[in-house]
Amino acid sequence: MATVKLSFSPAPVHVRTARLVGVAVARRAGVREELLDEVRLAIGEACTRAVALHRQYGLADPVLVEMSDGGSYAVRVVDRAPIEAGIGLTALPPDELANESLTDEALTTGVGFALLAGFVEDLQVRPVDEGIGTEVRMVWPVGR
Amino acid sequence: MELSLATRTVGEHTVLEVGGEVDVYTAPRLRERLLELIDGGARHVVVDLGRVDFLDSTGLGVLVGALKRLRSTSGSFALVCDKEPLLKIFRITALDQVFPLHPTVDAAISADSAGAGA
Numbered sequence: 001m002a003t004v005k006l007s008f009s010p011a012p013v014h015v016r017t018a019r020l021v022g023v024a025v026a027r028r029a030g031v032r033e034e035l036l037d038e039v040r041l042a043i044g045e046a047c048t049r050a051v052a053l054h055r056q057y058g059l060a061d062p063v064l065v066e067m068s069d070g071g072s073y074a075v076r077v078v079d080r081a082p083i084e085a086g087i088g089l090t091a092l093p094p095d096e097l098a099n100e101s102l103t104d105e106a107l108t109t110g111v112g113f114a115l116l117a118g119f120v121e122d123l124q125v126r127p128v129d130e131g132i133g134t135e136v137r138m139v140w141p142v143g144r
Numbered sequence: 145m146e147l148s149l150a151t152r153t154v155g156e157h158t159v160l161e162v163g164g165e166v167d168v169y170t171a172p173r174l175r176e177r178l179l180e181l182i183d184g185g186a187r188h189v190v191v192d193l194g195r196v197d198f199l200d201s202t203g204l205g206v207l208v209g210a211l212k213r214l215r216s217t218s219g220s221f222a223l224v225c226d227k228e229p230l231l232k233i234f235r236i237t238a239l240d241q242v243f244p245l246h247p248t249v250d251a252a253i254s255a256d257s258a259g260a261g262a
Contacts, residue, residue: 112201118236
């Protein structure tokens with residue numbers, strides 16, 4: 001089982017790097033070509049969410065992305081923000097999306113979660129096993 | 145690919161052509177440009193996503209922000225998009241029910257002009 005780990009300081013500019021690496025490892029692992037756009041988007045959303053949480057809580061800790069290809073392609077994106085911030089994500093219903101009172105942050109979070117849930121069939125959001133933080137775990141089949 | 149932004153005017157419509165990647169890093173530039181246009185008096189804005197090859201939740205948030213702002217000034221906002229991967233993003237987030245989406249700039253402008261005249 002090959003594992004690639006990437007850790008980056010919580011700045012928006014690095015999210016693109018995480019997407020590029022995530023897709024490169026997915027391709028190498030044998031994820032079907034037609035799934036790669038979804039892999040790219042989902043890894044980007046999970047990292048964007050982690051960066052936003054670190055910035056919201058003033059955390060300089062790096063965001064961790066771990067990619068492994070043991071039978072399937074699994075990606076973990078780990079943040080270090082307090083758990084209550086990370087759990088309880090919900091997608092927003094259409095009539096609320098353009099609601100005037102909805103803040104930009106709430107909208108982006110809701111839309112981001114809708115994208116994760118919509119593009120990743122095997123998705124888990126759960127507290128990390130040790131310490132503070134949340135892990136977003138996404139798994140895709142490999143076509144070998 | 146980096147974000148590219150180009151503006152042109154077609155009659156009463158301001159068309160913003162967006163290219164490249166719209167994500168958490170580049171979306172603030174898109175927001176800034178849309179605000180400049182709206183604050184500068186643009187009331188009917190069409191954003192052409194034809195050359196966008198990546199769009200995430202932050203970019204979608206910026207587009208919703210522009211839609212809300214134009215609605216509050218009796219303006220209009222429409223998107224041009226005919227790429228299936230991007231259209232899927234709008235469907236999954238239900239934003240296809242929020243934005244007028246058109247396959248071409250011409251279609252967006254005619255639909256908007258017909259709506260405004262009705």
